[in-house]
Amino acid sequence: MSFTTFGEIMMRLTPSNYSNKINSSSSFNVDYAGSESNVASSLGLLGNKVSYITKLPENQLGDATIRSLRAYGIDTGNIIRGGHRIGTYIIELGASIRPSSVIYDRKYSSFSEIEKDEFNWEDILNDKKWLFLSGITPVLSKQCAEETIKVSQIAKQLGVKVAFDMNYRRSLWKDPADARKIFDKILENTDLLFGNADVLKDVYNLNPSGTSRLENTKEAAQMASDKFGIKHIAFTIREHCSASVNKVSGVFLTDSKYYSSKTIEVAITDRFGTGDAFAAAFLHGIEQQWDDKKVIDFATAAFALKHTIQGDQHTSSEREILSIMEGHISGHVLR
Numbered sequence: 001m002s003f004t005t006f007g008e009i010m011m012r013l014t015p016s017n018y019s020n021k022i023n024s025s026s027s028f029n030v031d032y033a034g035s036e037s038n039v040a041s042s043l044g045l046l047g048n049k050v051s052y053i054t055k056l057p058e059n060q061l062g063d064a065t066i067r068s069l070r071a072y073g074i075d076t077g078n079i080i081r082g083g084h085r086i087g088t089y090i091i092e093l094g095a096s097i098r099p100s101s102v103i104y105d106r107k108y109s110s111f112s113e114i115e116k117d118e119f120n121w122e123d124i125l126n127d128k129k130w131l132f133l134s135g136i137t138p139v140l141s142k143q144c145a146e147e148t149i150k151v152s153q154i155a156k157q158l159g160v161k162v163a164f165d166m167n168y169r170r171s172l173w174k175d176p177a178d179a180r181k182i183f184d185k186i187l188e189n190t191d192l193l194f195g196n197a198d199v200l201k202d203v204y205n206l207n208p209s210g211t212s213r214l215e216n217t218k219e220a221a222q223m224a225s226d227k228f229g230i231k232h233i234a235f236t237i238r239e240h241c242s243a244s245v246n247k248v249s250g251v252f253l254t255d256s257k258y259y260s261s262k263t264i265e266v267a268i269t270d271r272f273g274t275g276d277a278f279a280a281a282f283l284h285g286i287e288q289q290w291d292d293k294k295v296i297d298f299a300t301a302a303f304a305l306k307h308t309i310q311g312d313q314h315t316s317s318e319r320e321i322l323s324i325m326e327g328h329i330s331g332h333v334l335r
Helices: 035-045 060-070 142-158 176-187 197-204 213-228 274-287 292-306 318-325
Strands: 003-006 010-015 028-033 050-053 088-092 101-105 130-134 161-165 192-195 232-240 245-254 257-260 264-267
Touching: 003 035, 003 142, 028 035, 028 060, 035 050, 035 060, 035 130, 035 274, 130 142, 130 274, 142 161, 142 176, 161 176, 161 274, 176 197, 192 213, 192 274, 197 213, 213 232, 213 245, 213 257, 232 274, 232 292, 245 274, 245 292, 257 292, 264 292, 274 292, 292 318
Parallel strands: 003 050, 003 130, 010 088, 130 161, 161 192, 192 232
Antiparallel strands: 010 028, 088 101, 232 245, 245 257, 245 264
16 A cells, blocks of 8 residues: 555535625535545545544444545545544635635544554554645644654654645744744655745744745745755745735745746635645656656646635546647636
């Protein structure tokens, strides 16, 4: 089996009328998602063998969450059951000049209250090639932070490559210094780093001086490579035209060489989970042993395409992503 991801999956609530605000909505669509599970679902839909590790309550919501994961071809055999509740987040999708917003209700969730030695990582990581982690998990509790560091260390000892998405949620961390202390320990074991120039500025106060977003991102990737000793870095680039339209692209730094994708302008249906789609597509490209330029082009196409799909999961096929990568972006009806 190729991939394992570890983190919290939550119940996502979105107004049934996607244009409504939360405070004026009386009905909500229900889904189950989280950064690491989103990566797992995309990898599964792209035909990869992937397992997802988390902790869920022993109730109907936990059951429904596991069913949703299995629908994407994800192995759920090592999910632990226990605790009292599943975390929840409520999304209000923005439009035009109104930004999207999120309300989190995840305190005391089953995952945030994981205990020491609940996961047998040596068994879980047996026969795996990659472990995917994100910067969200460590902020949820002291034990979540310790577990994320621990599994990254065990993966390195076992020869499993670690992909780390330096997700930094300002609303969850009290201070960037707290994130730095934990991220530093994970980065010691990281083989592939995902992120963007902004997160490096927020957490590490690294300020590139490029005259464009592309040059800024290239410089930021090099700064990260120098600071953390990581040879492979894949960063997204986002230009905000409005809450409804963005321009997106990507940069891959590998062994001191840069590969950049073209920029794609996209009208936004739902931008949540787009970075996860990028990471999953990038890992898929590596698993397919594509050349470096094709990998970043494919990941960027997935990044762009996910903006057009409601919900956190990216449900496009490899063929559909390749079509966008090849420039078929007119939106003409396929018959």
